[in-house]
Amino acid sequence: MRKLLTLAVPVVAAGAAHAGTLEISVEIPKLTVSEYHRPYIAIWIEDASGKVAANLNVWYATKLDNDEGEKWLKDIRQWWRRTGRGLDLPIDGVSSPTKPPGKNVVKFDTSSGPIASLAPGDYKIIVEASREVGGKELVELPFKWAPGADATGSASGKEELGAISFKLTK
Amino acid sequence: MKTLAKRLLIAAAVASLGVGAAHAHRAWFVPSSTIVSGENAWVTIDGAVSNNLFFPDHVPMQIASISITAPDGSAAKPENAMVGKYRTTFDLKLDQKGTYRIAQASTGLNASYKEGTETKRWRGSMADFVSQGIDKKPGVELTATSRRIETFVTNGAPTALKPAGKGLELAGATHPNDLYAGEEATFTMTQDGKPAANVEITLIQGGDRYRQEVGEVKLKTAADGTFKMKTANAGMYWLEAEATGTTTMEGKSIKSQAMYVAVLEVLPS
Numbered sequence: 001m002r003k004l005l006t007l008a009v010p011v012v013a014a015g016a017a018h019a020g021t022l023e024i025s026v027e028i029p030k031l032t033v034s035e036y037h038r039p040y041i042a043i044w045i046e047d048a049s050g051k052v053a054a055n056l057n058v059w060y061a062t063k064l065d066n067d068e069g070e071k072w073l074k075d076i077r078q079w080w081r082r083t084g085r086g087l088d089l090p091i092d093g094v095s096s097p098t099k100p101p102g103k104n105v106v107k108f109d110t111s112s113g114p115i116a117s118l119a120p121g122d123y124k125i126i127v128e129a130s131r132e133v134g135g136k137e138l139v140e141l142p143f144k145w146a147p148g149a150d151a152t153g154s155a156s157g158k159e160e161l162g163a164i165s166f167k168l169t170k
Numbered sequence: 171m172k173t174l175a176k177r178l179l180i181a182a183a184v185a186s187l188g189v190g191a192a193h194a195h196r197a198w199f200v201p202s203s204t205i206v207s208g209e210n211a212w213v214t215i216d217g218a219v220s221n222n223l224f225f226p227d228h229v230p231m232q233i234a235s236i237s238i239t240a241p242d243g244s245a246a247k248p249e250n251a252m253v254g255k256y257r258t259t260f261d262l263k264l265d266q267k268g269t270y271r272i273a274q275a276s277t278g279l280n281a282s283y284k285e286g287t288e289t290k291r292w293r294g295s296m297a298d299f300v301s302q303g304i305d306k307k308p309g310v311e312l313t314a315t316s317r318r319i320e321t322f323v324t325n326g327a328p329t330a331l332k333p334a335g336k337g338l339e340l341a342g343a344t345h346p347n348d349l350y351a352g353e354e355a356t357f358t359m360t361q362d363g364k365p366a367a368n369v370e371i372t373l374i375q376g377g378d379r380y381r382q383e384v385g386e387v388k389l390k391t392a393a394d395g396t397f398k399m400k401t402a403n404a405g406m407y408w409l410e411a412e413a414t415g416t417t418t419m420e421g422k423s424i425k426s427q428a429m430y431v432a433v434l435e436v437l438p439s
Contacts, residue, residue, distance in 0.1 A: 070209060071210070
């Protein structure tokens with residue numbers, strides 16, 4: 001689970017013809033509980049010093065009146081502490097509605113946005129879930145960001161998250 | 171004014187050691203959450219003086235004495251305030267991003283003097299001290315007191331606290347709304363805005379009702395006024411600091427006795 005994985009990062013040049021893709025799959029388990037609410041989930045890339053290197057996604061109740069869904073963002077505790085509390089939400093391309101149980105796949109263009117500016121080094125993809133009247137869970141996928149081949153990696157949560165995997169392709 | 175200062179000087183000159191602490195029990199404000207998010211953020215706050223932390227079982231805090239400072243330094247108003255038998259409760263709408271400070275702060279003078287063989291205690295302002303003739307009582311001992319009971323609530327990212335500059339206060343490096351179990355926090359205690367050495371600090375986790383032992387942690391500030399705290403458990407904590415020394419009033423040095431309480435929430439890391 002903790003093995004280091006090598007990620008390829010395409011050479012980012014002005015007008016680069018090939019845009020790489022970082023694909024992350026997040027499984028939300030089906031839970032048999034009397035009161036179920038879809039979890040709030042944040043996905044980000046952390047650098048070796050623990051700082052947020054790229055804020056990828058935050059799934060929350062984005063469509064409630066008066067931004068009422070933002071009230072519970074603080075409960076995605078680590079994400080809130082490390083980045084969320086300093087952001088002005090919603091953020092285009094980051095804020096997204098909650099997802100249903102099952103496999104949810106999100107894709108990011110590695111030639112634009114914060115991923116494009118990552119320096120070579122050790123990073124983690126972090127997926128953190130917080131469910132109303134439920135639990136919290138955080139899953140980490142460590143990897144080395146270096147010029148090289150395509151890469152994949154996977155890990156699994158126990159309660160609030162299922163299988164988590166990523167795939168980087170040129 | 172000159173007369174006042176002169177009389178104070180006389181009073182101070184005859185003062186010996188400070189009057190015993192006027193407080194017993196534990197005073198506190200506990201917010202429903204110390205961290206909030208969103209555009210329409212509210213917290214509800216309980217204020218009480220109790221034996222157990224944080225169960226109201228003695229007397230409520232007085233609502234009129236509560237001051238709330240918004241992140242921009244302006245005063246915010248408590249809403250839906252109710253003073254109950256054991257606790258005061260009120261709501262706070264956090265219109266601004268940043269850290270709100272909810273406090274009850276007071277300063278005063280304590281005096282003790284002899285009336286025959288009996289020791290009388292008196293509390294009041296400097297003006298009253300003179301106008302009521304307390305300064306002329308036999309064996310009068312005068313102590314300037316300060317007392318601050320507070321807590322902090324942050325909407326969004328924490329913002330730096332502006333010191334009141336009076337009495338004992340808690341200052342950075344760590345922000346009081348940025349505490350996590352297992353992580354060391356560094357604070358500075360200040361007295362009248364200046365770092366205060368050798369301040370005695372007591373830290374107790376809430377829920378002592380469910381423990382055989384209080385489990386209090388005793389700390390002391392270093393020469394530069396700093397102290398470090400680290401808790402194994404997440405939870406709501408009661409921090410009390412006390413300091414005795416001297417302070418300056420009307421240009422004169424007199425005994426001082428300062429008390430400070432902060433309720434701090436430590437989150438799971």
